[in-house]
Amino acid sequence: MWRFGRRRADRALATYQRELIDTHYREVENMYTKMRMWRHDYRNHLQTLKALAEQGDLDAIRDYLDKLDDELIVLDSPVKTGNAMADAILSSKMSLAESRGIATRVDAHIPVKLRISELDLCCILGNLFDNAIEANVGVPENDRMIRVYMDMKGTQLYISFTNTAAAGKRRKVHGRFRTTKTGEGHGFGLLHIDEIIEAAGGYVSRNSEDGAFTTEILLPQQ
Template sequence: MFDLFHRKRKAADRALAAYQRELIDTHYREVDTMYTKMRMWRHDYRNHIQTLKALAANDDLAGIRDYLDKLDHELIVLDSPIKSGNAMADAILSSKMALAESRGINVHVDAHIPIKLRMSELDLCCILGNLFDNAIEANAGLPPSERMIRVYMDMKGSQLYVSFTNATAAGKQRKEHGRFHTTKRGKDHGFGLLHIDEIVEAAGGYLSRNSEDGAFTTELLLPQE
């Protein structure tokens, strides 16, 4: 009996480790993609200047205006809509926000991270990415007018306060053995929530989840370095 339990525990640990690696790789790619786009635009900066100079030399005012309009649109697309003070958090929040909006979810993010946290930036991104993924998943099945995600991050005393609230089609959820369980199914079932719990606990933070009819909220307090 002990050997069977031990084997199951090891299998679960391997599955969790594999999920964490996959999650980290996904978040890294999302952040790296945004930085790559920004570096490409900076690389092209000199070419843009040369083009504008050429248009100016030909007194082509209409051409200059048209070119500047195109550059302005490109910057709007590339620029992160989130400016929390933490570049990696901005990248993951912006990426997930765009994903949620593409699925017809009304998203509002108000994020300020003025301190360096006790946890690594990668762990912070794992938390934010997981919370956003769960919130997006919870909105599935709701009519567009009811889809909603609200994110708030700012200081509360000496700690960073994080709040994620999302609409959900699941109704009020009940705890099992003191824990809420994700409604997702498959090989990654429950690993996201477990990963968040482990990161917050290791950093000496605080986590609370609350389920009401039509809404689910996760609140965290994360200590500074």
């Protein structure tokens, strides 16, 4: 019976991981698709500007450049960690959080190659951001907050996620914080994060205070 339950849990975790990877891949691919589309239109933009220049219409050129500038601001990643995949997933999640009225600040730098793959790093960051967004549900909009900090501490990458939470101080069950989400499959995100970190020889700490939750992670460089 125990082995059957373990196999069932393993299958559920494997399914969750595939769905998570697919979701994060689509988010990253969507951002890069938008960038490729803009690059594709680059020649057309130049031709338009040349035509306006030949006509000597400086006001039209300025107006056109202003519109291009606005478009680039929308497409440009608000996060520049030094890792393109991390930039894409963090920017995507920031946009999602802010669309839900959550004040979000990201100060992140990844100056070295890590022992884990970029895909595993994105799974960690995506999961942490999703959990932080979910935890803000029910928090008054003026109080909603997510803060992300990433930088090197010696030879390891330090990752810190802090977010407001509606449920007050959370308690551990068998040494682990349980997810506040409901439904089948929820809770696998935390398990997946822990497995990635353990396999890399890293460290994770979670702390719940009244109204806030913090996750701290150390990941060794390559």
